[in-house]
Amino acid sequence: MSEDSFLREVEEELRSDKLKAFWRRFAPFIIGAAVLIVLLVAANEIWKWWSSNTAATASDQYYAAADLAEQGDIEGAQAAFAELQASGPAGYATLARFQEAALLVESGDVEGAIAAYDALAASLDQPRLRELAYVFAGYLAVDHLDAAAVEQRVGGLTGEDNPMRNSAREALGLAHYKAGNIEEARANFEAIAADPAAGQDMQLRAFVYLEQLASTGVDVSEELVDAAAPVEAAPEEIVIPAETPSLETLGQPLESDAGQAQTE
Template sequence: MSEQNIFREVDEELRSDRMRALWRRFAPYVIGAAVGVVLVVAANEGWTWYHANNAAKSSDELYAAFELIDGGDLPAAQSQLDALIADGSGSYPVLAQFRKAGVLVKEGAIADAVAAYDALANTQSNPRLRELALVLGGTLMVDAGTLADVESRVGSIAVEGSPLRNAAREALGLAQYKAGDFAAAQASFEAVVNDPLAQSTVRNRMGYYLAQLLSQGAIAAEPATDAAEAAASAIDEIVSDEAPVAETPAADAPAATTEAQPAAQ
């Protein structure tokens, strides 16, 4: 038994020596890999914190610009937005560019605002932001430009499947109305009215446009136009119901009804 114990101890010593030799050989690589993992995790966490911190700062700067705009200090708001566009983080510089164009509209610099929207449309990789810039620029060009100016911006958006199709159709219809192309304007407005996804307020506005065309004799009465007139009349009735009613003695009401009957006949 003693010899077996001696051999066992020798064998264990040999295995231990081999393990120490292996560890001395590969320890630098193992430690280096572990340190590398720690550094990667730390760098990732630091980068995430850095961006989150910058995004929070950019958010505060954007809301500060909004407050300046609401307070009427447009030059200071422009400076704040310019700084955010230059040094902001995340998507806030793009939001600042949109807001800056809106400030230009408030200042009456329509040409500069349209140029800002066109620049956004030409630089945005996000198709939705690009379409939004085109629609906003096209809407401004209804008054500041020609029908061709509006069509070049919103023509490709005023189609089925586009989320901003009805805003584009409205701008296009107004430009067509301004250019005297009443049939095309009617088609644009009716496309919105017939869109099942159009909001009721938007449909009612199209109804007013169509009713205006009809009252001018620019278009002939058609079922879709009649529906638009009905929508406009319904809104007028709602407005009339909300208006204060003049106080009339109860005894006079039947007489007024009786006098109105011959006219109705």
């Protein structure tokens, strides 16, 4: 055997010994890491399956409860939403709480509904959903509480960067009008009418409110009255209400504002 061959064999033996020593030292960690990766992948797949299955079940429960409400079975719908709130995933549980508050209104318990919306708002982490709950409570408070109660719920939502601002302004305007605070009512209605981001239906109502104020001698911006004229000239497309809408007609702008909130 040549000297070179002998040296190569020695080197190979040394490498083999080092590899064996390395493996004996680190094998438990390498195997453990591999097992951990497999377990994490398996856990993630199980979680995805469970979440998908749970969401599908919750969705079925939610629409079944909504169908009960549409059929007039208020008690059955309340029980179904309560069950979903207790056992469903967080998103559907929150939707169920909104629906439970709305059903209280349908059953005639407006004070209970206001309290439910207040409790819902106080418990929510998502700012837009919390604001939406306060807006619903604010609208209900217009006819059942004083202007200060409405201000307490939606007074902080009228900033220009808040997607709920026009619903908050409308509730405040109605509350102040009811309380005889005409200037405060006018300011809120004019802010809606001048806001290009306000929904068309809400702006139309704001114009109606302002026209009613103007008919009683209140000084209203002429520019806003002029802006309302082209809309009133097309009755075949838009019907201007003859009277101030009741709370039952206020759902559509809320949906619009809620859509803006989700977009932002």
